[in-house]
Amino acid sequence: MQQFQQSVYKLIVETSTNLPADVRQAIQAAQAKEDEGTRSALSLSTITDNIHMAECNVSPICQDTGMPTFIIHCPVGANQIVMKKQILQAVAQATKDSKLRTNSVDSLTGANSGDNLGPGTPVVHFEQWERDDIEVKLILKGGGCENKNIQYSLPTELEGLGKAGRDLDGIRKCILHAVYQAQGQGCSAGFIGVGIGGDRTTGYELAKHQLFRHADDVNPHEDLRKLEEYIMDNANKLGIGTMGFGGQVTLLGCKIGVMNRLPASFFVSVAYNCWAFRRQGVVVDAATGDIKEWVYRTGDTVPMSKKPQTAPDNGGERREIVLHTPISEEQIRELRVGDVVVINGTMHTGRDALHKYLMDHDAPLDLNGAAIYHCGPVMAKDENGEWSVKAAGPTTSIREEPYQGEIIKKFGIRAVIGKGGMGPKTLAALQQHGAVYLNAIGGAAQYYAQCFKKVEGVDFMEFGIPEAMWHLQTEGFAAIVTMDSHGNSLHAEVEKDSLTKLSHFKDPVFA
Ligand SMILES: O=C(O)C[C@H](O)C(=O)O
Ligand code: SF4
Numbered sequence: 480m481q482q483f484q485q486s487v488y489k490l491i492v493e494t495s496t497n498l499p500a501d502v503r504q505a506i507q508a509a510q511a512k513e514d515e516g517t518r519s520a521l522s523l524s525t526i527t528d529n530i531h532m533a534e535c536n537v538s539p540i541c542q543d544t545g546m547p548t549f550i551i552h553c554p555v556g557a558n559q560i561v562m563k564k565q566i567l568q569a570v571a572q573a574t575k576d577s578k579l580r581t582n583s584v585d586s587l588t589g590a591n592s593g594d595n596l597g598p599g600t601p602v603v604h605f606e607q608w609e610r611d612d613i614e615v616k617l618i619l620k621g622g623g624c625e626n627k628n629i630q631y632s633l634p635t636e637l638e639g640l641g642k643a644g645r646d647l648d649g650i651r652k653c654i655l656h657a658v659y660q661a662q663g664q665g666c667s668a669g670f671i672g673v674g675i676g677g678d679r680t681t682g683y684e685l686a687k688h689q690l691f692r693h694a695d696d697v698n699p700h701e702d703l704r705k706l707e708e709y710i711m712d713n714a715n716k717l718g719i720g721t722m723g724f725g726g727q728v729t730l731l732g733c734k735i736g737v738m739n740r741l742p743a744s745f746f747v748s749v750a751y752n753c754w755a756f757r758r759q760g761v762v763v764d765a766a767t768g769d770i771k772e773w774v775y776r777t778g779d780t781v782p783m784s785k786k787p788q789t790a791p792d793n794g795g796e797r798r799e800i801v802l803h804t805p806i807s808e809e810q811i812r813e814l815r816v817g818d819v820v821v822i823n824g825t826m827h828t829g830r831d832a833l834h835k836y837l838m839d840h841d842a843p844l845d846l847n848g849a850a851i852y853h854c855g856p857v858m859a860k861d862e863n864g865e866w867s868v869k870a871a872g873p874t875t876s877i878r879e880e881p882y883q884g885e886i887i888k889k890f891g892i893r894a895v896i897g898k899g900g901m902g903p904k905t906l907a908a909l910q911q912h913g914a915v916y917l918n919a920i921g922g923a924a925q926y927y928a929q930c931f932k933k934v935e936g937v938d939f940m941e942f943g944i945p946e947a948m949w950h951l952q953t954e955g956f957a958a959i960v961t962m963d964s965h966g967n968s969l970h971a972e973v974e975k976d977s978l979t980k981l982s983h984f985k986d987p988v989f990a
Contacts, residue, residue, distance in 0.1 A: 483768030484565035486761055487615060491547070491573040493777065494617050494759040495539045498530050500776035501694035502756045503783060509668055509728040518959060519726030525920045526754060527783040532925035534778060541755040541922040542857045542870035543621035544579040547601035550691070552614040554765055559605045566603055570595050577859045577869045581944050589832060591943025616691055616760035616774060623875040623921065624665035624753040629657050630679060633745040639981035645745045647702060647989040650675055651709065657749035658714045658730055659981045662974055663723015664875050664899035666753035666921035670732040674748040676740035682748035689734035690752055693775065703735045706989070713984065717977045722898060722921060725973050755922040805848025806893040808913035814960050816967045820917055822894070822956040825935060828854045830874050832946040833939060834882040837890070843938040843948070846890035853879065853897030855945025866934040868951065870924035873898040884908030896958055900970030909964050916962035930956040
């Protein structure tokens, strides 16, 4: 088993940097379906560029490399203690090499362990089987889409859909609702795994296990096959689209499993995975630890070709505005939902820890006219002590909703950049103060990393790398205005419109 650690390391790198063939094909099919020139189509082309870049750079597709979760099948007698030690070492090495972000955080103190190791991280499950070789599967599911997982307890009442009972039709309603409630916040279009039954814990586990199924397999359970097909045909009619921008494709895959339950409980658990659906596996020789084969066809077999995206969807009216930080109120008031803004100058990252801190402290530098980027990057330090940005897509902005409005006003911030949109409090502050919310493409971490030409400095390293405030010299960072300073929010519109569409699925289908 000399090579086992190295094989696990290769598996981690492949999973983080190279989307497998079945996921790529699902994204390409979405691209073919989406109307040319729309916001969703443009976003999909950024996503495909990003997938290609991550493969070439051997760098994370998305900066959030998630909760590394390993599922291992091994023959009777294989030494699980040794295997686990080697897995932990491989995780630490991959983190050191910037293939994984430092993602293990003490829940009470907020301290980042720095190597992805700590109580409960990574997740390692062993199971014995009767084969002679060892299979190691890995999923890197990020926090943003994990936050959009949802568990229903039937019977229940669902907004837009009414009563959901303890039957196939009730399950159908829960799944449609799960897709609706995620909106764009889990970086749609997404893949869902559904677990019917179990208890609260095993139901979610079953849902997550469904994500390991091949995208193009067929469910052997007849009723579930029909339900999967129904969901695939109909969830896309909700019109949520890529990143919640509105569009034809909201769901890329749906896999449903079932297990027994207790008489009193009826759970439907849904695991939502973003388009950056990073899961791979290897079969290794139990004697040497060498890789014998990959479990999922590797990404290099499906090249992500560039599809030219030039024609705007509104008769040539899409505006592109180039701004240099610091930005003035006048410049902001000019902007409208739908405009593409290209930012040059200094940008500051800031997410959960920083927003909480700024509520009752001063900022370490003048933020008048500043652009704040909701982002927790993957960073690397070279031998001269110089930092560089390795992966830097946006994080889900709604988590900052309790703070953002006040922080905009207190510090004079003019642009907030993130993904998934923000709520009414922020929208009111944008209007009052003269600021704008820009939606970047979630998961496009390589695409955005190339816009950061130099790291000018960093504050709050004590928050850990993802939560620190990085000051970045920026060139050509493009994002879409989805909330403007005139009270308009694309997110509120898409949410309202998709709720109306959801209500069209109220009538029973599986009677
Ligand atoms: O933590 C991050 O960088 C992103 C997160 O996965 C998110 O989707 O919000
Ligand atoms: S940022 Fe988006 S793509 Fe990345 S892990 Fe979070 S949900 Fe997934």
